[in-house]
Structures are given as C-alpha cells and as structure tokens.
Amino acid sequence: MANFLKSICDTMPRYTYVLPLAVLLVLWASCRKDLEYAPSAGNLEFSKDTVFLDTIFTNIASSTYTLKVYNRTRDDIEIPSIRLAKGQSSDYRLNVDGVAGKEFRNIPIFAEDSLFILIETTHDISASGLNSFLYTDALQFDSGDYLQQVQLVTLVRDAIFLFPRTLADGKKETVPIDLDNEGNEIRVEGFYLEDDQLTFTNEKPYVIYGYAAVPEDKVLSVEAGSRVHFHKDSGIFVSKNASIKINGTLSSDEDLMENEVVFEGDRLEPEFDDITGQWGAIWLSQGSIDNTIEHLTLKNATIGLYVEGLNESPTLTLNNSRLYNCALINLWGKTTSIIGENCVLGNSGHISLYLNNGGDYSFTHSTIANYWQNGFRSGAALELDNYAIGQSGEVAADLEQARFLNCIIDGNTNLELALRSNGTNTFAYYFSHCMIKFRDPNGNFTENPLYDFQDSSHFEQPFFNEDADFWDAKMNDFRIGEASFGKANASMDYSILVPFDILGIDRTPSPDIGAYQNAPKE
Known part of the structure; x- marks a missing residue:
C-alpha cells in the first residue's frame, strides 16, 4: 500500500495531492482496524x-x-x-x-x-x-x-497379529516362493507359521502382514466363522507337500455369514468394502497337496486364489465359495487340478476364472460372471489355454480336461468365453447345459474350430446370450430371480451329484443353472 501511494504522489504536483492523500490515509487506517468477535x-x-x-x-x-x-x-x-x-x-x-x-x-x-x-x-x-x-x-x-x-x-x-520378524540388519524376514530362470530363489517379505499358529479359530480375527507361509508337510486349518484380514501386499503361501483346509459351513443368516470363513483386507471402514487390490493372494504352490476350501468368501485381493502344479489327486477342491472383486483374477489355475462345485467367481479387473497352461478341471453348478465397473476390462469371464508365455519363451502342457456342467458364464462384454490352443498339446473341454454369453456379430470366430458350437463333443445343450436375471451383478450378488432363463433348465444328471445350492436349498425337485436356485428379488 505504501509503495502504491508513493507512486501516485510522484506523478502529481505537490500542491494538488494533499487532500486526496489524506482521504486515502483515512481509508487505509480503517481497513487495518482489529477485527471484533x-x-x-x-x-x-x-x-x-x-x-x-x-x-x-x-x-x-x-x-x-x-x-x-x-x-x-x-x-x-x-x-x-x-x-x-x-x-x-x-x-x-x-x-x-x-x-x-x-x-x-x-x-x-x-x-x-x-x-x-x-x-x-x-x-x-x-x-x-x-x-x-x-x-x-x-x-x-x-x-x-x-x-x-x-x-x-x-x-x-482385538485381533491376533501375524507378521515377519525384523532381522538384526533391520530388514524384514522373507520366505522363498519361486525360482527365476537362473534357478535363484524369489523371496517376498513373509514368515513361516509356527506349529501353534496352524489353526485359525473364530475367537478373534487374524491380521496378517507379509506372506504367512505354511511349512512343508504341515496343514493350516481354518475353522468355521474365522475372519482373516490381510495388509497391503500380504497373503498366504502353501509350500510343497503342505495343505490348507478351510472348513467353513453353511450360515443360517446370509447377511451375517456367521459360519463362513472370510478373507479380506485389513481396512474395516465401510468405504473399503469394495475397494479392489487391497492385498496380495492365496498362493497354493506347485507340490502343495489336498487343499480343500468350503464356504469361503474371498474379496478385494489382487489375485484371489493362485493354484499351480498338477498332482494325481486334485490340488484344490473348492465348494460353496465366492471369490470376487479382485484386481486381476479371482481364481487362476496353472497346470493344476481343481474340482469346483457351487462356486461363484464374480467381478474382477481382468478374468474371473483363468485355467492356464493345461491341467485338469471340473466345475459343476458354478456361476462365472464378470460385470466389472471400475474401468476397461480386456479379459473374458472364463479363459482356457494350454500354453503360457514366460521369460524363457513359450511353455505348454496338455489340457487334459475342462468340464463345465450346469454353469453360467456371463458378463457385461460380448465375449465372455475365450479358448486358446497351441494346436499341438491336448485341448479337451466340454460344456453341458451351460448358459454362455458369446456374441460375435462380425463373425470373427466362425472359422475357429474351437468355437464350433454344433460339435456335441464339446458343447451339449448350450444356451447362448440368455438373461440370467441376477439380483445385482454390479454388486457381486449373483443370485438369480424368477425370470432367469436358468430356472429349471439344468440337467438333473449333474444336479443329483450336487443336490443343494450354495445356500443349502434343495435343487433336485427342479434344478436351476448356476450356483443358486432362483428366488424372488428382495
């Protein structure tokens, strides 16, 4: 303010600015008076x-x-x-x-x-x-x-906190999870569970930092009603000859899920309920054996379940479980063996179910549906292949079997089924009484023999592009309404093998396609 007044004075004759200057000084003083509250x-x-x-x-x-x-x-x-x-x-x-x-x-x-x-x-x-x-x-x-x-x-x-030790050099404890192309160990921040930590109960929730590794020849048992929360970049790693047994049971209240096992992130605020990629993965490594999962809800991971390594018996039996809202893939099987019944593999940022580089798979009365809303999604709800591209080039393995019986394969893109074969290794797949979302208006796949939907050795009684009438697919609620095409269109031959749906409802009187029997929308 003082410089501004001086500049005015310098441009005027001395006798002309006395009165205007006085007025400006009064105004300036009035602006500086202390505020009164x-x-x-x-x-x-x-x-x-x-x-x-x-x-x-x-x-x-x-x-x-x-x-x-x-x-x-x-x-x-x-x-x-x-x-x-x-x-x-x-x-x-x-x-x-x-x-x-x-x-x-x-x-x-x-x-x-x-x-x-x-x-x-x-x-x-x-x-x-x-x-x-x-x-x-x-x-x-x-x-x-x-x-x-x-x-x-x-x-x-209160909670039970599991985390890696801080070593003498100030670094965190690590565990080996894989080998690189030169045979060197790849390690991540984590720790091996002690014998007294190998049973998770429902008394208190668990909070895991880093990867909790199940040692060789040990079994991690997770009791019904357990709640396991994972910090950023954390998860569970099941070593060679080790197992995980998740023993959830049917809940009396679908909203409370009091008997289900729940795996999710460690942020409990409501705004984090559907934030994807909050934690790492459950990794069943090559050589892990007899892993069984019953009544698990897994959400908001980067990769929900990563299962690798083919064994004579199933590497994983997955029943009555829901995996959804993972940043990349809900369930990724790589050259392995998985049996799934009453599975719901919902929205994910890339693929709901990826069966990669061969293996042996069977899914009955499962719902595989991807209605991802958080950005562009390049993958299909279900993808099968018998090869993989690694740092050392292409590797391949036989797809000995991929069976889908009374399943829903659906989503919010035109093509929710992707089949890729190298033309050399076995590529055996079979869909029976499945609802499949596959719209190919430009005929890009008509000459591809993998998509010969008239070939009954691969497709028996398929139903294409029908309305599943999900309750709320965007929110991963894949119960079906009474208007669903899947109502009463499942094959009884397979339903008698899985007589109850994921909510414990008897489906045998009139079985519906997918993991749920139809019910009026609430």
Whole structure:
C-alpha cells in the first residue's frame, strides 16, 4: 500500500495531492482496524451430531474423519474452547483448521462461515479383557450454559497379529516362493507359521502382514466363522507337500455369514468394502497337496486364489465359495487340478476364472460372471489355454480336461468365453447345459474350430446370450430371480451329484443353472 501511494504522489504536483492523500490515509487506517468477535452463544451447527469412526483393530490407527462446524449467524464469533471431554488422556486426536492438539482456545469463525475438525484415534483394547470394545468420547464446544457436544464413537476389535520378524540388519524376514530362470530363489517379505499358529479359530480375527507361509508337510486349518484380514501386499503361501483346509459351513443368516470363513483386507471402514487390490493372494504352490476350501468368501485381493502344479489327486477342491472383486483374477489355475462345485467367481479387473497352461478341471453348478465397473476390462469371464508365455519363451502342457456342467458364464462384454490352443498339446473341454454369453456379430470366430458350437463333443445343450436375471451383478450378488432363463433348465444328471445350492436349498425337485436356485428379488 505504501509503495502504491508513493507512486501516485510522484506523478502529481505537490500542491494538488494533499487532500486526496489524506482521504486515502483515512481509508487505509480503517481497513487495518482489529477485527471484533462476538462471543459464542451456543448456536453452532454441525455436519454430524455423532462421528462414528467405524471399526478398527486394537493399536491400529483409524482413518481420518471430518466434522464441519458452522456459524450460521451474521456475526463473526469466537469459540472460547474446543476440547475432548477426556482431555489429554483421550485416545482421540484432533486437528482444528490445520492445528493439531486436544484442546484449543479462542477459535474464530467468520459470519456465515465454517471450520473443519479432523478426528482420528488409536486404542489399545488389551486392558479391557474384551474381544471388542466401544470406545467413546465427546468433542466439547464452550462450557456452562453454552456447552455443545458432538459424540465420538469407535468400535475397537482385538485381533491376533501375524507378521515377519525384523532381522538384526533391520530388514524384514522373507520366505522363498519361486525360482527365476537362473534357478535363484524369489523371496517376498513373509514368515513361516509356527506349529501353534496352524489353526485359525473364530475367537478373534487374524491380521496378517507379509506372506504367512505354511511349512512343508504341515496343514493350516481354518475353522468355521474365522475372519482373516490381510495388509497391503500380504497373503498366504502353501509350500510343497503342505495343505490348507478351510472348513467353513453353511450360515443360517446370509447377511451375517456367521459360519463362513472370510478373507479380506485389513481396512474395516465401510468405504473399503469394495475397494479392489487391497492385498496380495492365496498362493497354493506347485507340490502343495489336498487343499480343500468350503464356504469361503474371498474379496478385494489382487489375485484371489493362485493354484499351480498338477498332482494325481486334485490340488484344490473348492465348494460353496465366492471369490470376487479382485484386481486381476479371482481364481487362476496353472497346470493344476481343481474340482469346483457351487462356486461363484464374480467381478474382477481382468478374468474371473483363468485355467492356464493345461491341467485338469471340473466345475459343476458354478456361476462365472464378470460385470466389472471400475474401468476397461480386456479379459473374458472364463479363459482356457494350454500354453503360457514366460521369460524363457513359450511353455505348454496338455489340457487334459475342462468340464463345465450346469454353469453360467456371463458378463457385461460380448465375449465372455475365450479358448486358446497351441494346436499341438491336448485341448479337451466340454460344456453341458451351460448358459454362455458369446456374441460375435462380425463373425470373427466362425472359422475357429474351437468355437464350433454344433460339435456335441464339446458343447451339449448350450444356451447362448440368455438373461440370467441376477439380483445385482454390479454388486457381486449373483443370485438369480424368477425370470432367469436358468430356472429349471439344468440337467438333473449333474444336479443329483450336487443336490443343494450354495445356500443349502434343495435343487433336485427342479434344478436351476448356476450356483443358486432362483428366488424372488428382495
């Protein structure tokens, strides 16, 4: 301002600027007078009357939540104090308009303006002796007659934390998961489970950091109702001659899933319910044996289940389970053996079910459907091939069998089935009484013998491009409605082998195609 006034003066005769300069000085002085605030009178308004910080694990920080405080009056006001009711002992942390602390004095808010308060917490539940604890406090504004409060509520859950040790050199413990082309070990951050860690129960949830490896000749048992949460880039690795047995059972309440086993990320806030790629994978390595999975819900991984290595008996038996919302692939079998019944392989960023580089596979009454909404998807819901391209070039193996009986193969693209053979190795596949989404308006596949849908040795009673009438495919709810084409169109020959659907409903009176019997949409 001073430089601006001087420049005006320098351009005018001395006798002409005395009065204008005086006026400008008066105006300048009036602009600099101190602001005056009215006292707060208990009439603040808030964006919420209670801030729920959702659920956190013991000693793990919550997300940051926001409270907005409004001054709806036409006066600039000053709040004498903003503080936590529990004071400095509170486990909540505040940031008021950019300043961190637990108590603040004389906070101004301009007329018809607002301020932001950021809230976080970390709480240790161990002193309570409980598996879950509702931790509360209150955010207090002013005091006495003008006191206003916003409640703070957080559910804290105890958990069993499994993680790699920190070594003497400061690095984290690692485990070998594969060999590179030169025969060198590929290692990832992780640890081997001890004998007393090889049974997961439903007493407390488990939180895993890094890859929890099942040692050779050991079995990891996961009991019904167990909840396992994985941190970023974490998972389970099943070694050679080791096994995983997931022993979920049918739940009485489909929403509570009280008896199912659930694998998901370690962020418990509702906004993370459907965030893909939060954790790594369940990796059944080449040479792992007799892996069985019953009533598992697996979601939000990068690759849900990666199964490799062909054995005389099935490497994996997967029943009554749902895998969905993985960033790349829900179930990837590579030169292996898998038997699946009542499986739901839902939305994923690339492929729902990938049976790669040969193997031996059988899926009965399964729903393989990909209605991915989070960007471009290049893969089909179901892809089969008998070769793979690696760093050392192409490798190939016989696809000894890939059988799909009473299955739904569907999605939100035209082509939800992809078949690729090298023309040399065995490529044996068979679809019977399956609903298949395959629209080829330009005839790009008419000359490809793999897609000869009239060949009954590969396609018996197929149903193309029919409406499955899913309840909510975008949200991975692949129950079918009463208008579904799959209603009563399954083959009884296969249904009697799998007489109950994934929800325990008897399908034998009139079997429907897919993992679910039809029901009215709720």
